[in-house]
Amino acid sequence: MLTKRIIACLDVLKGQVTKAIQFQDNINIAPVSDVIKKLYNDGIDEVIFFDISASSERRKIDIDVVKKASELIFVPFTVGGGIKTVEDMYEVLKAGAEKISIDSMAVRNPNLITEGSKAFGSQCIVLSMQAKKVNPSSSIPSGYEIYIDGARVSTGMDAIEWAIKGEKLGAGELVINSIDCDGMLSGYDINLLDKICKAVNIPVIASGGAGKCEHVAEAFIKTDVSAAIVSSMLYSTRLERNFSIEEIKNYLINEGIPVRAHIRGD
Amino acid sequence: MVGVINYKAGNAQSVISALKAINVSCKLVDTIDELKTLSHIILPGVGSAQATMDSLKELGLIETLTSLVLKDHVPFLGICIGLQILFDFSDEGGVKCLGWLPGRVVRFNDKDVRVPQIGWNAVKQTKSHPLFEGVNNNTEFYFVNSYYVVLENQDNLLGETEYGKIFPSIIGHENIMATQFHAEKSGSFGLKLLSNFCKGEFYVN
Numbered sequence: 001m002l003t004k005r006i007i008a009c010l011d012v013l014k015g016q017v018t019k020a021i022q023f024q025d026n027i028n029i030a031p032v033s034d035v036i037k038k039l040y041n042d043g044i045d046e047v048i049f050f051d052i053s054a055s056s057e058r059r060k061i062d063i064d065v066v067k068k069a070s071e072l073i074f075v076p077f078t079v080g081g082g083i084k085t086v087e088d089m090y091e092v093l094k095a096g097a098e099k100i101s102i103d104s105m106a107v108r109n110p111n112l113i114t115e116g117s118k119a120f121g122s123q124c125i126v127l128s129m130q131a132k133k134v135n136p137s138s139s140i141p142s143g144y145e146i147y148i149d150g151a152r153v154s155t156g157m158d159a160i161e162w163a164i165k166g167e168k169l170g171a172g173e174l175v176i177n178s179i180d181c182d183g184m185l186s187g188y189d190i191n192l193l194d195k196i197c198k199a200v201n202i203p204v205i206a207s208g209g210a211g212k213c214e215h216v217a218e219a220f221i222k223t224d225v226s227a228a229i230v231s232s233m234l235y236s237t238r239l240e241r242n243f244s245i246e247e248i249k250n251y252l253i254n255e256g257i258p259v260r261a262h263i264r265g266d
Numbered sequence: 267m268v269g270v271i272n273y274k275a276g277n278a279q280s281v282i283s284a285l286k287a288i289n290v291s292c293k294l295v296d297t298i299d300e301l302k303t304l305s306h307i308i309l310p311g312v313g314s315a316q317a318t319m320d321s322l323k324e325l326g327l328i329e330t331l332t333s334l335v336l337k338d339h340v341p342f343l344g345i346c347i348g349l350q351i352l353f354d355f356s357d358e359g360g361v362k363c364l365g366w367l368p369g370r371v372v373r374f375n376d377k378d379v380r381v382p383q384i385g386w387n388a389v390k391q392t393k394s395h396p397l398f399e400g401v402n403n404n405t406e407f408y409f410v411n412s413y414y415v416v417l418e419n420q421d422n423l424l425g426e427t428e429y430g431k432i433f434p435s436i437i438g439h440e441n442i443m444a445t446q447f448h449a450e451k452s453g454s455f456g457l458k459l460l461s462n463f464c465k466g467e468f469y470v471n
Contacts, residue, residue, distance in 0.1 A: 002387045002429055003406060043453075045386060071283045076408055076451050096279045098312065098410070098451060121313040123382040123410045172382050172410075201376055203384045226385060260386040260406040263453055 003258045004220050005227035006248055008039050008234055009048040009175075009207060012081075015065055018052070019236045021183035023130070023151035026052070029235050032069055039234070040073040040265040042245045046227070047077050048101060048126075048175070052150065054082025061088070063095050070096025074265065078126055086115050093120065101175065103128040104148035107155055107162075110169055117170030122202075127171035131159040131192055132179040144192055151179045159192065160199050167200045174200065175229070178208035185211025185232060185239065188219045197224040205229060213243065213251035220257045268464050269295040269304035271331075273321035277450075281310045281345070281460075284450035288457050290464045298330045306464055307331070307340055310450070311347025312410070315356035315363060315371065318347045328364070336366060339441040343463045349437065349444035350413060358413050367439055368418035374411075378430035382412040389425045389435050389447065397424065397436070397443060397462045405455045407435070407447035414446060440469035 010017045010032065017035045018026035029035060032049070039047060049069060051061045061082045070077050079092045080101025089100045100120070106113050106127055116125045130151050136143040144159035163174055176196050178189035188209045197204050203226035206219045210230045219228050233243045249259045268285060272278040272294040285292040295301055311318055322328050334340045344352055351363040356371035363371070374381045386406040391398050414433035417423060427435035427446070435446045443463065449456040 002383060002385050002409075005385050040453075070280065071286075074284050074287065074451060074457055075453055076410075076448070077280075090274070093277060093312075094279055096277075096283055098277060098280065098448070119313070119317070121317075121412075123384065123412060124312055173384055201380050202382070203380050226380065263455065265453055 001258050002226075003260045004225075004252070005045040005205075006216070006245060006259065007046045007048060007205065007227050007229045008044050009050060009229045009231050010035060011050050011052045011231075012065065013052055015062070017235070019183065019232060019238070021238075022179060023182055027237065029237065032065055033072060035235065036069050037072050039245075040075060043249075043262050043264050044075060044245055045260055046075055047073060048229070049077065049079045049097075050101065051081030058082075061092060063091055066092060066097060067095040080126070080128060084109075084112070086112075086119050089116050089120065089124075093124070099124050099126050099173070101126040101128045103130065106166070107146060107148050107157070110165065113166060113169040113171050117172065122170045122172035125171050126173045126175060127166040128175040128177065129159060129162060129166075130177045130179050131189075133189075142195060144195075147179060151182075160195055163196050164199050167202050171202060173203045173205065175205045175207050181209030183232060183236070183238070184209055187211070187215040188228070190218065190222050193219060193223040193225055203227065211239065213248050216248060217252055217255045217257060220252065221255065267304055268292040268306040268308065269300065270308045270310060271322075271327070272296045273318065273325060277312045278310050281308055281450045284457055284460055285464065288461045288464075290461070296325050296327075298327065301327060301330050301334060304340065307334065307342045308463075309342070309344045309348035311345055311350075313347060314358055315347060315350055315361045315413075316359040318351055319361055319363060332364065332366070335442060339469050341441045341463065341466060341468045342443065344442075344444035345450065346411065346446060346448055349446050350415060352442065352444055353415055356413065366442060367422055367437070369415045371413050371415050373413050374430055382410060383429045384410050386452075387427050387429060387435075387447075389427055391425045393424050395424050395438055396466050396468070397438070397459055399462050400458050401455050401462075407445070407449065407452040407456060409435070409447045411446055443468075
């Protein structure tokens with residue numbers, strides 16, 4: 001049986017892993033290589049590396065940091081931030097990434113999803129989206145609007161419609177970030193995740209809001225998400241205490257949720 | 267020297283990083299002359315069957331590779347797409363593949379499961395094999411695939427996995443071995459399996 005994945009998403013700023021609240025007010029946690037090595041040794045299922053300022057600063061992703069990071073871990077590794085072209089994707093894949101995450105650039109140029117999936121296969125293209133609760137309207141019937149550029153710019157696009165369009169264009173996986181829940185440690189936006197899971201047939205990854213094991217279990221029990229991002233729980237200094245990957249997995253196993261057996265990487 | 271075939275749309279670098287971590291002497295190869303010097307050959311893969319076949323043709327490697335593997339019995343490991351193109355035909359784009367082993371590559375049914383399959387799934391070992399030395403039965407490995415192979419010859423099955431249906435996740439015939447999962451991205455057991463391949467002699471003339 002396919003197990004549910006526990007993913008760490010590293011928001012990287014100038015070679016440092018950071019953590020934000022609602023996409024703002026980032027605090028430094030530690031250098032990328034230290035965090036990534038520890039996560040691998042502790043048994044993480046997957047790592048997403050996100051160069052958070054590449055897109056808004058209109059620059060390319062830092063390939064050297066990606067390359068060094070990919071040499072330290074032997075679990076799947078997704079990279080995103082500032083990827084504008086298929087050539088950019090190829091650079092990142094050559095540096096050791098398995099999957100490419102695109103977000104704001106895909107909104108600006110939806111063809112990028114199709115071009116990427118044609119060149120590398122749809123399994124390689126992860127469409128990440130930032131959704132914010134709004135009053136439902138004719139243009140945003142679901143009541144969730146897509147934002148871009150670090151949740152700073154609204155697009156007038158409906159999140160559910162964008163998810164469906166992304167799948168059609170060739171995305172192999174979706175990361176659903178709730179702007180409202182990001183870093184709040186009060187649980188994922190279950191309603192949003194459930195709507196997205198029911199609208200598409202590609203794997204959906206929950207992001208934004210996990211502060212304790214119950215939140216992770218809730219996402220897997222109440223929705224059909226394939227994976228959950230738990231960054232804050234693992235290393236945010238804003239929590240009273242952090243959780244180990246083993247602790248999260250043991251909690252999920254007790255709740256009857258299938259997860260990969262805990263295996264340390266070292 | 268273990269060679270990892272380097273072609274566009276492959277993830278050869280990830281495999282090299284994994285081999286370095288287990289102290290295997292290895293290099294990326296993309297020429298006929300380099301291919302001929304290798305003790306073991308790995309064909310990694312992400313992307314589509316078509317892109318992979320096109321890329322191998324463009325590099326002019328198919329004839330030499332086929333001769334080294336089928337005639338000289340150089341140990342060969344295909345990973346993911348590197349498994350799928352060993353068979354006769356892939357439904358992904360309707361592509362004629364290498365045809366070293368009999369079988370056809372088909373798509374998971376979108377009505378049963380989310381496609382692609384992405385994540386860690388258990389491999390049930392159906393045969394004992396040197397690749398499994400030190401690897402527990404039902405260990406989870408990392409999969410990313412929309413297609414899987416339907417074997418014509420069940421003797422080639424080494425292990426299987428369930429995703430909507432039971433499909434072959436690791437196969438082997440003489441010196442030819444292949445995994446549908448990404449051993450290079452499957453943590454310490456994935457590295458163990460790679461290490462078993464690189465140390466093994468398998469089929470000897």
